[in-house]
Amino acid sequence: MKIIPLTGLVAAPFTPFHPDGSLDTSPVGRQASKLIADGVTGAFACGTTGEGPSMSTDERTRVAEAWVAAAGERLRVIVHVGHASIAEAMALAAHAQGIGAAGIACMAPFFFKPGSVEDLVAFCAPVAAAAPELPFYYYHIPSLTGANLPMVTFLAAAGRVIPNLAGIKYTHEDMLDFSACLRFDGGRYDILFGRDEMLLAGLALGANGAIGSTYNYMAPIYRRAMEAFGRGDIAAARAEQARATDIIAVMLRHGGLPAGKAMMAIAGIDCGPVRPPLHDLGDARRESLRRDLEPLGFPIQT
Numbered sequence: 377m378k379i380i381p382l383t384g385l386v387a388a389p390f391t392p393f394h395p396d397g398s399l400d401t402s403p404v405g406r407q408a409s410k411l412i413a414d415g416v417t418g419a420f421a422c423g424t425t426g427e428g429p430s431m432s433t434d435e436r437t438r439v440a441e442a443w444v445a446a447a448g449e450r451l452r453v454i455v456h457v458g459h460a461s462i463a464e465a466m467a468l469a470a471h472a473q474g475i476g477a478a479g480i481a482c483m484a485p486f487f488f489k490p491g492s493v494e495d496l497v498a499f500c501a502p503v504a505a506a507a508p509e510l511p512f513y514y515y516h517i518p519s520l521t522g523a524n525l526p527m528v529t530f531l532a533a534a535g536r537v538i539p540n541l542a543g544i545k546y547t548h549e550d551m552l553d554f555s556a557c558l559r560f561d562g563g564r565y566d567i568l569f570g571r572d573e574m575l576l577a578g579l580a581l582g583a584n585g586a587i588g589s590t591y592n593y594m595a596p597i598y599r600r601a602m603e604a605f606g607r608g609d610i611a612a613a614r615a616e617q618a619r620a621t622d623i624i625a626v627m628l629r630h631g632g633l634p635a636g637k638a639m640m641a642i643a644g645i646d647c648g649p650v651r652p653p654l655h656d657l658g659d660a661r662r663e664s665l666r667r668d669l670e671p672l673g674f675p676i677q678t
Contacts, residue, residue, distance in 0.1 A: 386418035387591040388425040393648040401442035408446035414595035418452035425589035458483035466506035473507035483515040484523035511542030528556040576617040593643040
């Protein structure tokens with residue numbers, strides 16, 4: 377399979393829910409249009425930001441369908457199919473291929489965890505094989521899965537048994553391992569950086585693409601940082617990264633993912649509440665979040 381690398385910014389979109397918590401795919405078209413207008417190149421659906429693990433398999437297929445339909449040829453849609461059940465992950469992978477997604481990704485099972493790289497490859501291989509025509513990305517996020525294994529070793533082992541292995545969504549702070557993955561086998565694999573607040577560090581090590589949640593509403597900042605880095609203006613790139621980091625600090629102070637979803641509404645697209653065990657901010661905390669963001673120039677203008 378010829379793998380076309382993902383480059384630039386790939387947003388991990390929020391999944392919209394009605395106030396009662398039921399799925400609402402009606403905002404997806406507006407979400408996709410905003411990403412396109414902001415220069416984003418792809419969408420990573422049903423991942424952490426999209427609350428994939430909190431949705432049923434049926435809901436996840438409906439979200440994937442909505443994103444593929446909304447994206448058309450304008451965005452490359454990578455569908456996250458990771459699940460604690462290998463059978464469900466395989467079904468989601470086959471569905472993603474059937475609807476014309478650009479690729480699939482899979483995180484490690486997070487209840488019964490793989491204890492070795494070999495265990496992880498044994499889980500991923502049949503999932504990838506369920507969508508043999510699509511590029512397969514392993515989604516490395518040990519802070520949530522608990523599977524903290526060396527990814528450069530994973531690439532060596534998985535590359536022997538997963539023909540459609542495309543690379544890794546690398547959401548971890550181990551920059552030594554990240555750098556080794558970028559350079560492995562002559563840079564054969566597509567290693568996408570997954571920590572928005574450290575994007576500039578990823579670029580410095582050689583990343584060409586990144587997947588993140590704050591690209592939903594801050595893509596212009598990161599795009600300017602990447603452009604400045606590309607022309608060698610490190611001071612300008614640092615300034616843009618610092619602005620993004622300051623905004624992320626406010627988001628984290630107000631609750632992380634629930635605050636990020638509230639920021640999407642402030643940016644003009646209300647994606648509704650988060651699902652338990654996450655909990656919404658409430659009116660007072662939303663207003664406090666808005667006040668704290670205003671001095672930082674949020675919402676961001678293209």
